[in-house]
Amino acid sequence: MARRRRIYEGKAKVLFEGPEPGTLVQYFKDDATAFNNQKRGTITGKGVLNNRISEFLMIKLGEIGVPTHFVRRLNMREQLIREVEIIPLEIVVRNVAAGSLCARLGLTEGAALPRSIVEYYYKSDELGDPLVAEEHVTAFGWATPQELDELLHLSLRINDFLTGLFMSIGIRLIDFKLEFGRLWQNDEMRIVLADEISPDNCRLWDIKTNEKMDKDRFRRDLGKVEEAYLEVARRLGILPDGGPGDLKGPAVMQ
Ligand code: UDP
Numbered sequence: 124m125a126r127r128r129r130i131y132e133g134k135a136k137v138l139f140e141g142p143e144p145g146t147l148v149q150y151f152k153d154d155a156t157a158f159n160n161q162k163r164g165t166i167t168g169k170g171v172l173n174n175r176i177s178e179f180l181m182i183k184l185g186e187i188g189v190p191t192h193f194v195r196r197l198n199m200r201e202q203l204i205r206e207v208e209i210i211p212l213e214i215v216v217r218n219v220a221a222g223s224l225c226a227r228l229g230l231t232e233g234a235a236l237p238r239s240i241v242e243y244y245y246k247s248d249e250l251g252d253p254l255v256a257e258e259h260v261t262a263f264g265w266a267t268p269q270e271l272d273e274l275l276h277l278s279l280r281i282n283d284f285l286t287g288l289f290m291s292i293g294i295r296l297i298d299f300k301l302e303f304g305r306l307w308q309n310d311e312m313r314i315v316l317a318d319e320i321s322p323d324n325c326r327l328w329d330i331k332t333n334e335k336m337d338k339d340r341f342r343r344d345l346g347k348v349e350e351a352y353l354e355v356a357r358r359l360g361i362l363p364d365g366g367p368g369d370l371k372g373p374a375v376m377q
Pocket of ligand 1: 252
């Protein structure tokens with residue numbers, strides 16, 4: 124097999140050079156990290172499930188007019204995406220108090236928020252992705268004021284859509300993280316949704332039992348991590364053919 128050029132390796136994914144200019148192959152690993160890399164582990168089959176879950180959600184978002192980097196799934200662990208210039212922000216949308224918001228403001232986990240809250244974090248591993256204000260984003264040129272407007276608008280639309288979609292399968296969307304990129308086509312630039320949407324970067328609670336169905340099971344050693352990801356995929360109706368037995372998937376091509 125021909126060697127592919129590895130463009131970037133992150134905590135949960137690898138990006139390879141794509142088959143055509145302007146494309147990349149996004150490979151989903153089973154590796155999991157938390158607390159700024161201090162906790163590391165493996166969630167067997169996570170890469171296969173996140174590939175499917177993210178594909179499903181990006182296609183659905185595309186259908187309501189949210190532009191995304193997703194082109195098509197290639198195999199169990201890989202998808203073809205458009206190469207974009209990543210905007211160095213992690214955009215977190217929150218509907219219910221959880222995680223760092225509780226720690227920062229002394230809120231009780233599970234408390235309803237008066238309205239959805241959008242936060243910006245500057246993407247920097249060295250700095251541990253600090254929370255920043257819109258002022259920082261525009262002053263340091265990470266995004267222009269017009270781009271920031273667009274990012275906010277898209278994030279809230281995505282939140283409304285995903286909240287309804289998950290609610291229809293008995294899951295409460297507590298919060299999630301998004302990343303966007305600039306896609307250049309001829310002389311025009313569009314902002315598109317990038318990265319992934321999966322239980323790795325969403326908090327998902329069962330509506331009836333409040334049971335966590337996301338990466339918090341790994342972060343907090345709650346057990347049944349694989350089962351939770353599998354259950355999200357099952358409820359979305361996208362379990363890979365053959366079910367859990369197939370979850371190992373092909374090994375990464377070097
Ligand atoms: N999140 C993420 N990557 C990060 C930080 C947060 O995907 O580097 C997601 C996380 O899974 C949750 C939401 O963003 O769904 C809000 O996370 P929070 O700020 O509460 O931080 P955490 O408690 O995860 O450290």
